Amino acid sequence: MPKEFKIVHDSEIDGTPQQVFDAATLGNSGWLWPMEIEPKLGGAGPFGSTVTAWEPPHRFGNHMEGEGGFFNTLEYDISERPGGKSWLRYVHSGVFFEDWDNQYDGAAKHTAFYQHTLGQYVKYFAGRQAAFADVQGPEASKSPDAFEAVKAALGIHDAGAGGHVSVTIAGVGTVDAVVDYQDANFVGLRTHDAMYRFFGRNAFGAVVGMTIHLFAEGADAESAGAAWGAWLNGLYA
Template identity: 85%
Template sequence: MAKEFKIVHESEIEGTPQAVFDAATQGTSGWMWPMGIEPKLGGAGPFGSTVTVWEPPHRFSNRMDGEGGFFNQLDYDISELPDGKSWLRYVHGGVFFEDWDNQYVGASKHTAFYQHTLGEYVKFFAGQQAAFADVQGPGTSSTPEAFDAVKAALGIHDGGAGGHVSVAIAGLGTVDAVVDYLDPNFIGLRTEDAMYRFFGRNAFGAVVGLTIHLFAPGADADAAGAAWGAWLTGLYA
């Protein structure tokens, strides 16, 4: 049975409303995935969605509708704060058709991680396009304890964000990064020219995943994806 949901996330971001608006609409490769949003009212968005509100730099919404009462809507409301900062109120509304409680928990946790990553992007990489790669672990990474292998391989413990890691990736060399996000299901790493986002989706019935956001000129996302993919697969061999 279809049941609506609503997820609200509010955060202070170290960047102007224009920087936040641009990140949400044109810089998505840097913090989520490339969406190709057409920058105008009525413009095309991802997955067949449509831009329903376009009021730069303060408001943006897009929505898609489907059969059986399905809809998915994203709303960004951006306010200016002193000292070049912004306040973002993000609302994700839609419909789940089954397993409502688990889907809601999973979507809420993903929202917190993505919105944190948006803030990191605006603070450190605003206005830059990223070379993007999406890496999925093998089927064996869907077990309840699978994400622990990622934490162990990165040398991460449950002390919270703020630490540093150094990990050798065959074909790429050593990646030295700050841990900018850490909870039981997600890890965020940031370097001077990249962000790496680890998803413990094994907790939600899927496999462990990783997104790579490279900001260095000429960065090869395919090569990075292949190298990190081999590393991730090797954890579950």
């Protein structure tokens, strides 16, 4: 039986409402994944969705529907805060068809991580597009303790959120990064010209994965993805 859900996430972002609005509608490759959004009410959105709110720089929304009562709605409500900051209320609502509790838990935790990443993007890379790669681990990374291997290889246990890590990746070189996010299921690393996001989706029945967001001019996301993919696969060989 389908069952509706609603996830609400509030956050203060170090950037103007226009920067936040642009990140949500134009700069997606920098913090989420590349997507095209037609900039008008009723415009075409990703995955067959439709733009249901277009009031820059304060409101953006899109909505999609499918068979069996499926729908998915995203809403961004952005207000100005003193000191060049913004307050973002993000609402994600829709339908899950099975395993509701686990899917809701996973979606809520992903939301917190993605919205944090949006804030990092606006603060450090606002207005810049990224070379993007999505890397998925092998089937062995579905095991209950699989994400711990990622943390250990990154040296996260010693660093913690706000700390620093240094990891050498064959084909990439040494990555010196700030740990901008860390919990049981997610890790975020940020350098002066890149963000790396690690997803412990093994907790939700999927494989461990990561996304790469490279802001340096001429960055090669394909080769970076291949190099990090080899590293990730090597953890479970």
